[in-house]
Amino acid sequence: MKETWRWFGPDDPIPLEHIKQAGASGIVSALHHLYRGEPWPVDEVLKRRDEILAAGFVWSVVESIPIHNSIKLRSGPYQRYIEAWKDSLVAVAKAGVPVVCYNFMPVVDWTRTDLQWRLPTTGYALRFDAIDFAAYDLFILKRKDAEVSLSEAQLEAAHVRFTSLSETRRENLEQTIIAGLPGAEASYDRETIRDLIAEYRGMKADDLCNNLCEFLKEVVPVAQELGIRLAIHPDDPPWSLFGLPRVVSTAEDVRRIFSACDTAVNGLTFCVGSFGARADNDLLGMTREFGSRIHFAHLRQVMRESDRSFHEAAHLNGSSDMVGVIRALMEEEAGRRHVGRQDDKIPMRPDHGHLLADDIGKKMNPGYSFVGRLKGLAEIRGVMQGLRNAMPELSD
Numbered sequence: 186m187k188e189t190w191r192w193f194g195p196d197d198p199i200p201l202e203h204i205k206q207a208g209a210s211g212i213v214s215a216l217h218h219l220y221r222g223e224p225w226p227v228d229e230v231l232k233r234r235d236e237i238l239a240a241g242f243v244w245s246v247v248e249s250i251p252i253h254n255s256i257k258l259r260s261g262p263y264q265r266y267i268e269a270w271k272d273s274l275v276a277v278a279k280a281g282v283p284v285v286c287y288n289f290m291p292v293v294d295w296t297r298t299d300l301q302w303r304l305p306t307t308g309y310a311l312r313f314d315a316i317d318f319a320a321y322d323l324f325i326l327k328r329k330d331a332e333v334s335l336s337e338a339q340l341e342a343a344h345v346r347f348t349s350l351s352e353t354r355r356e357n358l359e360q361t362i363i364a365g366l367p368g369a370e371a372s373y374d375r376e377t378i379r380d381l382i383a384e385y386r387g388m389k390a391d392d393l394c395n396n397l398c399e400f401l402k403e404v405v406p407v408a409q410e411l412g413i414r415l416a417i418h419p420d421d422p423p424w425s426l427f428g429l430p431r432v433v434s435t436a437e438d439v440r441r442i443f444s445a446c447d448t449a450v451n452g453l454t455f456c457v458g459s460f461g462a463r464a465d466n467d468l469l470g471m472t473r474e475f476g477s478r479i480h481f482a483h484l485r486q487v488m489r490e491s492d493r494s495f496h497e498a499a500h501l502n503g504s505s506d507m508v509g510v511i512r513a514l515m516e517e518e519a520g521r522r523h524v525g526r527q528d529d530k531i532p533m534r535p536d537h538g539h540l541l542a543d544d545i546g547k548k549m550n551p552g553y554s555f556v557g558r559l560k561g562l563a564e565i566r567g568v569m570q571g572l573r574n575a576m577p578e579l580s581d
């Protein structure tokens with residue numbers, strides 16, 4: 186696999202020079218300041234590419250081009266925003282970036298309830314606590330119908346939790362949940378998020394999936410023409426939040442999306458951590474089944490706790506079989522080489538990392554500190570080398 190690293194651009198506290206030291210050769214980046222669905226200007230995209238090239242890297246993946254809510258709702262000015270998305274694809278193609286990652290999560294992108302959860306090693310991890318989330322939804326956001334999907338026991342637990350939270354922790358919880366994590370496409374205040382959620386009232390997962398398929402029918406031919414592969418990112422976490430529909434959470438979801446536009450260009454970002462948060466996702470089976478359409482891999486792990494809570498574990502030591510997934514991805518690459526596919530090196534990045542050592546206390550993007558990702562990448566690299574040694578047919 187091609188070792189890549191997410192770089193948030195010139196404002197990223199981690200400079201390209203450090204990424205070089207980590208040994209990655211590809212960069213994953215986006216124009217993060219353009220998140221309202223507007224088209225990406227060609228000159229800005231080329232400028233980003235030149236910065237990346239000048240530091241001795243290639244720009245392997247765009248992550249992400251945001252999808253405006255009107256497209257997900259398929260209402261209002263959605264057609265204009267679809268055209269804007271296509272324009273951004275054209276700009277990305279001019280810069281020669283072959284893969285575009287995107288997601289179709291309504292309102293909220295990836296979501297956690299704790300950004301500094303102390304590990305036994307004294308480092309820190311990101312965590313999602315289902316009871317904290319319910320407490321926020323019910324008693325702080327006070328969303329209409331927030332209680333509908335919860336059992337009596339969960340309601341009780343959320344109430345007990347809420348009463349135990351200090352004012353500071355309540356504020357911190359709100360910041361963490363709705364203010365937007367790095368790479369997320371929007372940040373909200375309480376009123377805005379309530380209004381946006383209300384716009385989705387009554388929308389079922391089937392409706393959202395249809396809107397995604399309509400979107401794909403328009404953009405996939407454009408991507409095909411431009412030589413770009415699209416890689417949808419799974420929902421994180423892979424279940425409904427705030428009563429909103431989610432449509433990229435399971436193998437069945439992926440099958441449906443793939444069959445709506447049955448061409449390799451319509452592909453997947455295989456995020457082990459996102460899919461792995463559900464015990465009913467068979468990650469090895471999914472890697473094999475979707476292999477030929479996996480255009481990008483996010484290698485990170487979660488440790489599932491009870492009742493839909495999880496924390497981010499060390500890259501090799503969570504609830505999923507990371508070594509097995511890496512092996513399946515390398516087997517997929519070998520298969521691609523065998524049939525002469527040009528995209529026989531799947532870009533992967535060590536996704537997220539614990540906050541460790543010197544990074545603690547520094548200004549860092551949560552999940553995107555240096556040392557934790559460096560550790561993750563080194564562990565994954567070791568696994569890849571071990572597999573190549575043991576199975577020479579996996580060497581390129």
Ligand code: DNO
Binds near residue numbers: 249286483537
């Ligand atoms: C979190 C990331 C997400 C991801 C987007 C893809 O670390 O995996 O922000 O980039 O959901 O569109």
